[in-house]
Amino acid sequence: MKHLIIGGVAGGATAAARIRRADELAEIVLIEKGPHISYANCGLPYYIGGTIAEREKLFVRTPESFGRRFAIDVRVENEAVGIDTEGKTVTIRRKDGSEYTESYDKLLLSPGSSPVRPPLQGINLDGIFTLRNVEDTDRIKQYIDSHCVKQAVVVGGGFIGLEMAENLHHVGAEVSIVEMGNQVMAPVDFSIASHVHRELMNKGVNLYLNKGVEHFEKEGDGLKVFFNTGESIYADIVLLSIGVRANTQLAQQAGIELGERGIKVDEYLETSAKDVYAVGDAIEFVHPLTGQPWLNFLANPANRQGRIVADNMVMGNVQSYEGAIGTSIAKVFDLAVGSTGLAAKRLKQLGIPYQSSTTISAVHAGYYPNSFQLTTKLTFDPETGKLYGAQCVGSEGVDKRIDQLxxxxxxxxxxxxxxxLEHAYAPPFSSAKDPIAIAGYAANNIVSGAMKVLTWRELNALDRDYITLVDVRTAVEHEIGSIERAINIPVDDLRERISEIPTNKPVVVFCAVGLRGYLAQRILLGRGFTDVRNLSGGYKTYSLATQEIKNKKKMVTTSKETVDTVADILRVDACGLQCPGPILKLKKAMDNLEEGQSLQVKATDAGFPADAEAWCATTGNSLEQSDSKDGFHTVTIRKGRVSAPTADAPVIEKNKTLIMFSDDLDKALATFVLANGAAATGHQVSIFFTFWGLNLLKKEHKPAVKKDIFGRMFSWMLPSSSRSLSLSKMSLLGIGDRMMRHIMKQKNIYSLEEMRQQALDNGVEFIACQMSMDMMGIKKEELLDEVNIGGVATYMERAEHANVNLFI
Incomplete structure (x- = not known):
């Protein structure tokens, strides 16, 4: 058996070693386009900062030692450039440009991912770097050693960006982090990220949130970084940490099925091509909690996948992969931040009902020296208590707790x-009540109804005239700092001073972290109060989440244009997307905002400003500002309130219906562009597919169904699925069709199949004509699962409630 593995880091190297242990006589060839295999890419920032002093310690194995120990043919600086899944061969390009082919019995793809490098003006100037591999690390290290680096700018506040900020700080640079969102560490909730904001400010790191980088310019020996607000800062070095993309090009060229962002694999990690498997950053796999495919750029799952896929390649598909929930941890100066499962923001986006609880506990016995506090946030089902996610932040003990969670x-x-859970307890390691146990008790009280809570965000949204806010901390604590309009009644004095609290208003109590607030809540409920809530996480969480970001560095304003100064404005980047992509991103982001909040969307589609203005006119939102500069179009929209019609006001139906009669590729594209654009306005859209239009709804992999002779004839003559559709003009025996799809991909326009899925995700109703199906011998099992079956009466009912009816 000959196993060919493409990619020699993490999953690929793990699989190769596991295959050898399972089959001593197998032929194993490992292809890696870089000069190194099996290196510690997570340790790269720490080598730059000097924490890891010796470069050689980054390498788990050299190609030579790995090949000798496991009897593997390791070929570095060899790049796989083509796969023939039918002939079971791979075309490989050597460093000198020459090419050769290699056969395989089983093939593993572990191509990893690449850093995002947006097409900004000046992006290729000297001194601007990304960090993904050893070669990147060497270039950054050499640049720092050969230049006087006093000012460093990190673009992006993700894990690598924060680790690089810390390590650039260690080499003596004043560091500035620029983040387009309103927080660093996007996967965690804002209240947890607020701990990191404070830590960065305490360390002298400048933090610029809600600011996107517009372009770069050379200035002297350094660089000028320009923001989309018209401001700029100077840098001696810039590190881009905007994110990564799965390397799927090789698989796509081979005709292997892709998902939305990665390579599709089944439970055995096998792709759509027989005997071709894939692991690591490049694959998308179903999330165990959501049931939806997602990308997981983490080393631990990649190594586990490598072990599983090796067994399946050697012994047949014997072991299934259960999926990953995204357990991660990062060090930011003196803090550790851990996360697992689904954060509250993600649950909200998915529309999953949830409750959250924040607790703050001592990481070990308080009487033992150096007992730090650990903040734990849980998300869970409000009815059953099923745990959805957890986040921990603190100076120590985070790794232990997040792993258990x-x-x-x-x-x-x-x-x-x-x-x-039974915890190992001794004063240096934990408390008799471990932070996890305390988090569990608090969450249990919420599920049972014993403790009603509200979050800092919910408190901020309340009208203080209609609630009584009670600070149950001591008078000294209250004087140091409290929440506006709170009255101070220490919990130990509450019974004697209970008459000071009005009984005709809801009551919100809070203490430092939540425990005394819970005690006060129980006292009030036991003495006749009916609506009492405890502030989850207490004043410490509230004060952190509402803190002001203060930087040492002064900004330079380079434009007199109006700059939006709303602190919690949400900024969305829709650059590179064609219509209706920007409008869809706008709508999705706006759905998560509250009335009065603002959203700024930046796009490169020239028609976007007009589309945004029209969208606002039909949805009751306000277009605050629209700017165009250097091909970028930025609109700022404030969310408004859609007024309900009065009893005597006429009700105007604004639904849309489309009849899809054609199976021409260009007409199909137009149909879904219109449907998605209409759905973005918030109105119901229905598409009635009849006769040839039914071909747009066929599954690519259809089940076997019984048909009569006429049904079989129609199957032979009609397109098998949407991927076989032709243009109405200039098809040229399929050449024009392929050219159209190629151009769409090149210009980052969604494919027909992606537009169709977006329509379904946006609630567009697909109706297949029953009469047409009967005439053409098409069975319901051959159509997409989301399709409804109907007749002319079904269409007419939808049309009666629509103000637009189109026939295509």
Whole structure:
């Protein structure tokens, strides 16, 4: 058996070693386009900062030692450039440009991912870097050693960006982080990220949130970084940490099926091509909690996938992969931040009902020296208590707790299970009540109804005239700092001073972290108060989440244009997307905002400003500002309130219906562009597919169904699926069709199949004509699962409630 592996880092190298252990006589060839294999890419920032002093320690194995130990033919600086899945061969290009082919019995793709490098003006200037591999690290290290680096700018506040900020700080640079969102560490909730904001400010790192980089210019020996607000800062070095993209080009060229962003694999990690498997950053796999495919750029799952796929390649598909929930941790100066499962923001985006709880506990016994506080946030089902996610932040003990929490989540556990965990206890390591147990008790109280809570964000949204806010901390604590309009009644004095609290208003109590607030809540409920809520996480969480970001560096304003100064404005980048992509991103982001909040969207589609203005006119939102500069179009929209019609006001139906009669590729594209654009306005859209239009709804992999002779004839003569559609003009025996799809991909325009899925995701109703199906011998099992079957009466009912009816 000959195993060919493309990619020699993490999953690829793990699989190669595992295959050898399982089959001593197998032929194994490992192809890696870079000069190194099996290196510690997570350690790269720490080598730059000097924490890891010796470069050689980054390498787990050299190609030579790895090949000798496991009897593997390791070929570095060899790049796979083509795959023939039918002939089972791979075309490989050597460093000198020459090419050769290699056969295989089983093929593994582990191509990894590449850093995002947006097409900004000046992006290729000397001194601007990305960090993904050893070669990147060497270039950055050499640049720092040969230049006087006093000012460093990190674009992007993700894990690598924060690690690089810390390590650039260690080499003596004043560091500035520029982040387009309103927080760093996007996967965690804002309240957890607020701990990181404070830590960065305390360390002297400048933090510029809600600011996107517009372009770069050379200035002297350094660089000028320009923001989309018209401001700029100077840098001696710039590190781009905007994100990564899965390397799927090789698989796509081979005709291997892709998902939305990665290579599709089944439970055995096999792709759509037989005997071709894939692991690591490039694959998308179903999330165990959401049931939706996602990309997971983490080393631990990649190594586990490598072990599983090796067994399946050697012994047949014997072991399934259960998926990953995204357990991660990062060090930011003196803080550790861990996350697992689904954060509150993600649950909100998915529309999954949830409740959250924030607790702050001592990481070990308080009487033992150096007992730091650990903040734990849980998200869970409000009815069953099923644990959805957890986040921890603190100076120590985060790794231990987040690992335990991930086990509970991955096994479908509940918050009650947290109280049953047995913890190893001694004063230097934990408390008699471990932080996880305390988090479980608090969440259990919420599920049972014993403790009603509200979050800092919910408190900010309340009208203070209609609630009584009670600070139950001591008078000294209250004087140091409190929440505006709170009255101070220490919990120990509450029973004697209970008459000071009005009984005709809801009451919100808070203390430092939540425990005294809970005690006060129970006292008030036991003495006749009916609506009492405890502030989750207490004043410490509230004060952190509402802190002001203060930087040492002064900004330079280079434009007199109006600059939006709303602190919590949400900024969305829709650059590179063609219509209706920007409008769809706008709508999705606006759905998550509250009335009065603002959204700024930047796009490169020239028609976007007009589309945005029209969208606002039909949705009740306000277009605040529209600017165009250097091909970028930026609109700022404030969310408004859609007024309900009065009893005597006429009701105007604004639904849309389309009849799709054609199976021409260009007409199909137009149909879904119109449908998605209409759906973005918030109105119901229905598409009635009849006769040839039914071909747009066929599954690519259809089940076997029984047909009569006429049904079989139609199957032979008609396109098998949407991927076989032709242009109405200039098809030229299929050449024009392929050219059209190629141009769409090149210009970052969604494919027909992606537009169709977007329409379904946006609630567009697909109706297949029953009469047409009967005439053409098309069975319901051959159509997409989301399709409804109907007749002319079904269409006419939809049309009666629509103000637009189109026939295509």
């Amino acid at each position: 991930s086990i509970i989540i991955k096994n479908g556990g509940t918050v009650a299970d947290l109280t049953r």
